Amino acid sequence: MVAELEEQHIRFNFETIHIEDIIKEVMVGISPLAQQRSIAIRYQTSESPSPVNADREQLHRVFEYILENAITYSPSNSNIEITVLHQPTHAEIIFKDSGIGIPKDEIPHVFEKFFRGRNALSNYPVGSGLGLYITKKIIEAHRGRITVESEEQKGTAFTIELPLESV
Numbered sequence: 001m002v003a004e005l006e007e008q009h010i011r012f013n014f015e016t017i018h019i020e021d022i023i024k025e026v027m028v029g030i031s032p033l034a035q036q037r038s039i040a041i042r043y044q045t046s047e048s049p050s051p052v053n054a055d056r057e058q059l060h061r062v063f064e065y066i067l068e069n070a071i072t073y074s075p076s077n078s079n080i081e082i083t084v085l086h087q088p089t090h091a092e093i094i095f096k097d098s099g100i101g102i103p104k105d106e107i108p109h110v111f112e113k114f115f116r117g118r119n120a121l122s123n124y125p126v127g128s129g130l131g132l133y134i135t136k137k138i139i140e141a142h143r144g145r146i147t148v149e150s151e152e153q154k155g156t157a158f159t160i161e162l163p164l165e166s167v
Helices: 002-006 019-036 058-070 106-111 118-124 131-141
Strands: 016-018 041-047 050-055 079-086 090-096 145-151 153-163
Touching: 002 050, 016 019, 019 041, 019 079, 019 090, 041 050, 050 058, 050 118, 050 153, 058 079, 058 090, 058 131, 106 145, 131 145
Parallel strands: 041 079
Antiparallel strands: 016 050, 079 090, 090 153, 145 153
């Protein structure tokens, strides 16, 4: 998948979808993992649906990956918050956890190919360092952007912005 993304050979099946529908699908699929770790996932959205021109499967992959990371790197009996905001020009999707966090000096590198932070390596040695790299490439293919804010031992928030579909 990495080579296809880098060479822009992945075929995206763009259609008008609502972000909220994909979030709900991902939450249903990932709930057993969250329950196993006693992690509550809290979801809130604005009253207006957020239609975007997107590939459902690829966005599902992105949201699932970010949510899996949030669960993996959060302590048991904690919360993960997902917020979808309908802005004038874009949908804003925020995934916030209370996990191990990312050291400040590593934040500029989290979307680099094969990068894994010190906290991740010391607590969870298994991983390729490709997930966030792939995530960013998929979001960029949707004309969107992804950013991260984090504080060690307090948690991480990933924010994804996707342009709204003109309806």
